[in-house]
Amino acid sequence: MMIAKVIVDVPAMQTDRPFDYLVPEHYQDIIKPGVRVIVPFGPRNLQGFVIAIEAKTEVKKLKPIQKLLDVEPILNEELLQLGQWVTEQTLSYQISSFQAMLPAALKAKYEKEIILVNREEFSTLSQNLKPLFQESDRINWTDVEDEPDFVRAIQKDLKIGLLEVDYVVKAKGKKKTHRVLSINISKDEAERLVSSLPSQAGRQKEVIEYFILNDMQEVSRIDLKERLRATDSPIKTLIDKGILVEKNVEIYRDPYSHREFKRTSSLQLTEEQTNAISPILSSIESNQHQTYLLYGVTGSGKTEVYLQSIEEVLKKGQQAIVLVPEISLTPQMVERFKGRFGSSVAVLHSGLSVGEKYDEWRKIYRKEVNVVVGARSAIFAPFENIGIIIIDEEHESSYKQEENPRYHARDVAIYRGQYHRCPVVLGSATPTLESFARAKKGVYHLLTLSKRMHEREMPKVDIIDMREELRTGNRSMFSEVLFEKLQDRLAKGEQTVLFLNRRGYSTFIMCRDCGFVVNCTECDISLTYHRSQNLVKCHYCGHEERAPSTCPSCHSEHIRFFGTGTQKVEEEIGKLLPEARVIRMDVDTTSKKGSHEKLLTAFGEGKADILLGTQMIAKGLDFPKVTLVGVLTADTMLHLPDLRSSEKTFQLLTQVSGRAGRHDLPGEVVIQTYTPEHYSIQLASGHNYNDFYHQEMIMRKVHQYPPFYFMTLITVSHPEITKVVGVTEKISSYMRTHLSSKSIVLGPAASPIPRIKNRYRYQCMIKYKDEPRLKHVLREVLDHYQREIGQDLQITVDMNPYMMM
DNA sequence: AGCACGCCGACT
DNA sequence: GTCGGCGTGCTC
Numbered sequence: 001m002m003i004a005k006v007i008v009d010v011p012a013m014q015t016d017r018p019f020d021y022l023v024p025e026h027y028q029d030i031i032k033p034g035v036r037v038i039v040p041f042g043p044r045n046l047q048g049f050v051i052a053i054e055a056k057t058e059v060k061k062l063k064p065i066q067k068l069l070d071v072e073p074i075l076n077e078e079l080l081q082l083g084q085w086v087t088e089q090t091l092s093y094q095i096s097s098f099q100a101m102l103p104a105a106l107k108a109k110y111e112k113e114i115i116l117v118n119r120e121e122f123s124t125l126s127q128n129l130k131p132l133f134q135e136s137d138r139i140n141w142t143d144v145e146d147e148p149d150f151v152r153a154i155q156k157d158l159k160i161g162l163l164e165v166d167y168v169v170k171a172k173g174k175k176k177t178h179r180v181l182s183i184n185i186s187k188d189e190a191e192r193l194v195s196s197l198p199s200q201a202g203r204q205k206e207v208i209e210y211f212i213l214n215d216m217q218e219v220s221r222i223d224l225k226e227r228l229r230a231t232d233s234p235i236k237t238l239i240d241k242g243i244l245v246e247k248n249v250e251i252y253r254d255p256y257s258h259r260e261f262k263r264t265s266s267l268q269l270t271e272e273q274t275n276a277i278s279p280i281l282s283s284i285e286s287n288q289h290q291t292y293l294l295y296g297v298t299g300s301g302k303t304e305v306y307l308q309s310i311e312e313v314l315k316k317g318q319q320a321i322v323l324v325p326e327i328s329l330t331p332q333m334v335e336r337f338k339g340r341f342g343s344s345v346a347v348l349h350s351g352l353s354v355g356e357k358y359d360e361w362r363k364i365y366r367k368e369v370n371v372v373v374g375a376r377s378a379i380f381a382p383f384e385n386i387g388i389i390i391i392d393e394e395h396e397s398s399y400k401q402e403e404n405p406r407y408h409a410r411d412v413a414i415y416r417g418q419y420h421r422c423p424v425v426l427g428s429a430t431p432t433l434e435s436f437a438r439a440k441k442g443v444y445h446l447l448t449l450s451k452r453m454h455e456r457e458m459p460k461v462d463i464i465d466m467r468e469e470l471r472t473g474n475r476s477m478f479s480e481v482l483f484e485k486l487q488d489r490l491a492k493g494e495q496t497v498l499f500l501n502r503r504g505y506s507t508f509i510m511c512r513d514c515g516f517v518v519n520c521t522e523c524d525i526s527l528t529y530h531r532s533q534n535l536v537k538c539h540y541c542g543h544e545e546r547a548p549s550t551c552p553s554c555h556s557e558h559i560r561f562f563g564t565g566t567q568k569v570e571e572e573i574g575k576l577l578p579e580a581r582v583i584r585m586d587v588d589t590t591s592k593k594g595s596h597e598k599l600l601t602a603f604g605e606g607k608a609d610i611l612l613g614t615q616m617i618a619k620g621l622d623f624p625k626v627t628l629v630g631v632l633t634a635d636t637m638l639h640l641p642d643l644r645s646s647e648k649t650f651q652l653l654t655q656v657s658g659r660a661g662r663h664d665l666p667g668e669v670v671i672q673t674y675t676p677e678h679y680s681i682q683l684a685s686g687h688n689y690n691d692f693y694h695q696e697m698i699m700r701k702v703h704q705y706p707p708f709y710f711m712t713l714i715t716v717s718h719p720e721i722t723k724v725v726g727v728t729e730k731i732s733s734y735m736r737t738h739l740s741s742k743s744i745v746l747g748p749a750a751s752p753i754p755r756i757k758n759r760y761r762y763q764c765m766i767k768y769k770d771e772p773r774l775k776h777v778l779r780e781v782l783d784h785y786q787r788e789i790g791q792d793l794q795i796t797v798d799m800n801p802y803m804m805m
Numbered sequence: 806a807g808c809a810c811g812c813c814g815a816c817t
Numbered sequence: 818g819t820c821g822g823c824g825t826g827c828t829c
Binding site: 046060 | 825826827829
């Protein structure tokens, strides 16, 4: 007897274990751990992952596997094990971990269909169902489920056996194929054929002649039709005659097909770069795992170190994974990798369609590439002989997944680095305190690039106190200094980047008379004003309504839009500097695919004087003519309820400042702020990471935050506030009694966003240094509330949270 | 997650 | 008496 242990596609606590299935005879030779299968589960059919094959089972009523979806395992042994590890680390479900490791295209889609069992019994069907089954024996449940009359009739006919339910598992992503024609005869024969064809077969002649002209090469059917402006009919005739042969060829959607990449070769390394790369190269050489923290100021040439390390890895016949934060945001980065390694690079990022991602993933799976450059999930690339893993901009919070499984790509990278005995390189100009502290302790190996390339100076930074501006009567969003410099750049034909940090301070509406703030009715959070549609929208639940013209509370007309949006800044520039050409980049102007890249290219080509945008322009841009960077409001994220807000502000300001003066022209930075004395603003303006690190470490120590303590956040939500408070209360006290006395349990406390989509949210925070029993205790808590979870109660656990919301 | 099963109140 | 509401428990 051959038994398969299967993890089924039901993300729930009760089903988070293997189920045993009988392997049918005809699958016995090909089934292996790591393949996907379709199995009957209760009345339904589900997709599942085989995680092991065994010879016996305790289970009495075995069902057989219904279908095998993969001929070769889609998860190899390493990845199966990794999935297990991710599940344990994040307290998530096994199925969720597996799905997170694979492209979305491989996730199953489930459809419920209703079948007419026997056409002969059509006349006995309920009257109103007859039209539905007129054409076909099958109908889609989703087409009828909203019509109570149909539902009732179907239930009745199901009972008497006229109809049956079928659960169909469908693939989400398809392989894209196209039809290719090749010619089945020799050139000589073809030439003879052309002269012997009757004159009315002119189109066929053209087709054959095309093949003769093109060396009898195969051609896609669509191409051929387009070129000859021919129809299907002559082609069909030639296929029927056996002269042409048609086959389906799988093609990859190439998101970069319209782009050409200039080939580049290795640059001469500076002395610092050579010193930094040599330990990495020796790890590669000796197949040893080591985590390196490559701390290099902006513009110090980290990327060249990456590229040359990868070259070494490729020489050894190994593969490389490079993580880049939200890669679509940095087309310049893709360019550098494609330029150096050409077609052996796969690119995985969120801007690709499901199908495109699937194609890129398959190139990796089939070893058609040996470098992958991608966002967070690329860390699961199914390479089998990894020689290096690089995480660029290591401090970026997008490396943490904010849904289950809540993993951090850095942790997965180190796990895989140990497995493959290869170096992991974390690169940043502003490393996280966690990483820098580890490097200081010797857990990571610190590599430093302290000098900018070509001896370029760090830009000069001006901090402008906006309170002072207000006092002197300047109510504009531009300080005098920034405005003068803007004019100056405009006159000289140089470019400016204006940065607006909007998060946490988006454009909310407030009454100036009574202080009323327009909030979402479902979530306790202020609504954001969208000028283009004159709407207010909730960023959490999507609720939207007309923007009020009078205060809903006191009916005053002095209701105003607070905060500054990119649109508003653009308008103001239009008024003050009408001759300036502005490119605005925000969610509105970059939502369309490829528009991001287009806007940046236009700016790079000098088609605008000012690039105005939010977070998304802070990273990786490198334009020679940019000599001025302005930060309109530096301190908006400083006041968020987030232990890392100072760190994030420092990182952002440093990152943004690095955009100026990267080439021959010197750069300047203007930072406008209402809290100029804050250390993260002061130290960022002096490009002083070291002092910032020490200052912030003191704060973290005082407040018992990471890296001095680990943290775990439990969030409880439910529509009734009493329930939420009660449960969080119980959980908090359970944690207090079951953890060591050295650990700190905070809570219950209302979450920073106390209500989302009409659900109240409370949380319990645990801070600890060493708590080996923690995961076990958390499992117990989740188990205890098992039956209530999924009803109305929701409990999420985040080990090492980055968002406290 | 679905879905069946089973136990109580409002009806033809 | 039956239809249908949703709490409970199971899926190899």
